[in-house]
Amino acid sequence: MIKKIAIADLKPGMEVVQLSSEMWQHLPYLYADPGIIESEEEVTRLQELGYRQVFVAMKNDSDLSDEERLDLLITGCADVQRPKPRRPFDEAIRSAAITYEDAMGLAMRLVSDAKLGKKVDFTTAMETASSIVESALSNPDTLVCLTKLSNFDDYTYTHCINVAAIAVVFGDYIGMSREELTLLGVAGMMHDLGKTAVPARIVTKPGRLTKPECEEMKRHPGYGRTILQRNSDIPPRVLEAVRAHHEKYNGSGYPDGLTRKEIPAFARILCLADIYDALTSNRYYKDAIPPNKALGIMYGMRDQDFDPTEIQLFIKCLGIYPSGSFVRLNTGEYALVFETDAFKPLYPKIRIVMNKSMKPIDAKDVDLKDQTSDNGETIEIVECADPSAYRRELMTYLTGN
Numbered sequence: 001m002i003k004k005i006a007i008a009d010l011k012p013g014m015e016v017v018q019l020s021s022e023m024w025q026h027l028p029y030l031y032a033d034p035g036i037i038e039s040e041e042e043v044t045r046l047q048e049l050g051y052r053q054v055f056v057a058m059k060n061d062s063d064l065s066d067e068e069r070l071d072l073l074i075t076g077c078a079d080v081q082r083p084k085p086r087r088p089f090d091e092a093i094r095s096a097a098i099t100y101e102d103a104m105g106l107a108m109r110l111v112s113d114a115k116l117g118k119k120v121d122f123t124t125a126m127e128t129a130s131s132i133v134e135s136a137l138s139n140p141d142t143l144v145c146l147t148k149l150s151n152f153d154d155y156t157y158t159h160c161i162n163v164a165a166i167a168v169v170f171g172d173y174i175g176m177s178r179e180e181l182t183l184l185g186v187a188g189m190m191h192d193l194g195k196t197a198v199p200a201r202i203v204t205k206p207g208r209l210t211k212p213e214c215e216e217m218k219r220h221p222g223y224g225r226t227i228l229q230r231n232s233d234i235p236p237r238v239l240e241a242v243r244a245h246h247e248k249y250n251g252s253g254y255p256d257g258l259t260r261k262e263i264p265a266f267a268r269i270l271c272l273a274d275i276y277d278a279l280t281s282n283r284y285y286k287d288a289i290p291p292n293k294a295l296g297i298m299y300g301m302r303d304q305d306f307d308p309t310e311i312q313l314f315i316k317c318l319g320i321y322p323s324g325s326f327v328r329l330n331t332g333e334y335a336l337v338f339e340t341d342a343f344k345p346l347y348p349k350i351r352i353v354m355n356k357s358m359k360p361i362d363a364k365d366v367d368l369k370d371q372t373s374d375n376g377e378t379i380e381i382v383e384c385a386d387p388s389a390y391r392r393e394l395m396t397y398l399t400g401n
Contacts, residue, residue, distance in 0.1 A: 129185030148324030164188030194224025241266035290384035
């Protein structure tokens with residue numbers, strides 16, 4: 001397999017491949033002398049000469065570790081991301097809503113089985129995750145909308161499904177295979193089962209945890225892996241992701257203090273989805289943060305909690321105003337973001353649903369890339385608004401029921 005990478009990612013032992021002599025016309029900063037890179041000094045010299053990109057011969061996918069494969073996906077995704085065909089939102093949201101509701105039922109059963117010491121149902125979890133993947137491939141914005149506007153109030157269950165959905169959407173964005181996406185979805189659904197072994201008074205405590213309580217809470221990833229090990233069918237990748245989903249880029253996470261290179265690929269994705277959903281959901285001890293502000297907070301955590309490239313791609317995947325955001329417009333009206341464009345993140349498709357007084361109106365769809373208001377004024381998003389008081393009504397504008 002041939003891959004274009006940044007010169008900074010070039011390593012000794014990599015082979016620069018032979019290319020057409022016309023390539024420099026399209027990529028003027030491309031290094032194209034074929035041969036094996038012998039040393040770090042050679043890489044440094046190429047950087048000093050101003051080269052920025054290079055095509056190299058990579059190992060076959062089957063020879064790569066999970067982490068190497070994810071790194072390649074991210075490298076390629078950061079370099080170029082082509083839009084994928086989507087099923088129309090209004091068609092896709094109905095089937096996605098059914099999938100989401102079915103997944104909620106499974107989440108309740110998984111938590112119940114974990115509390116009772118039963119073996120978790122991996123077969124059904126795989127089937128449910130496959131349905132989530134199908135929705136993500138059909139139209140990822142439907143799942144992102146549902147994670148923010150669904151009518152299920154119990155955070156214990158919704159968080160499991162939201163993390164699975166968001167992780168799968170991001171995994172698809174960076175080019176993971178369907179098989180990988182399904183396992184990633186299962187890991188997302190099961191990532192917090194270890195909290196069933198933590199006393200409820202700690203999990204639901206509204207105030208700051210004491211040091212002993214905090215230490216007990218930090219054990220939940222390990223508890224989760226132990227719970228899942230009751231079922232020998234669950235793959236090691238899922239077990240590792242569940243144990244490592246609170247590890248951090250700089251090694252400050254738990255339970256093992258792993259650094260970026262040591263954290264399993266699935267766990268890094270689950271960590272992004274976990275933090276995003278936690279910030280944008282109502283909790284026992286805090287109100288939800290608007291999606292755009294949550295992404296801003298997460299961007300501020302780069303180089304500490306998150307790999308800087310991965311968080312940038314995560315934000316690009318979800319958009320500046322993620323699907324499901326309830327926004328106020330410069331016209332004074334209120335709208336729902338229902339479809340985003342990674343190439344024009346400030347100009348999503350919106351559905352205007354309320355007037356200036358926040359009274360429901362007949363819904364009107366606007367593509368901010370090329371539409372204007374009735375009086376000729378360009379429509380723009382001013383800010384995200386709090387949807388909590390209107391969540392049930394807002395969902396009807398998306399699903400029709």
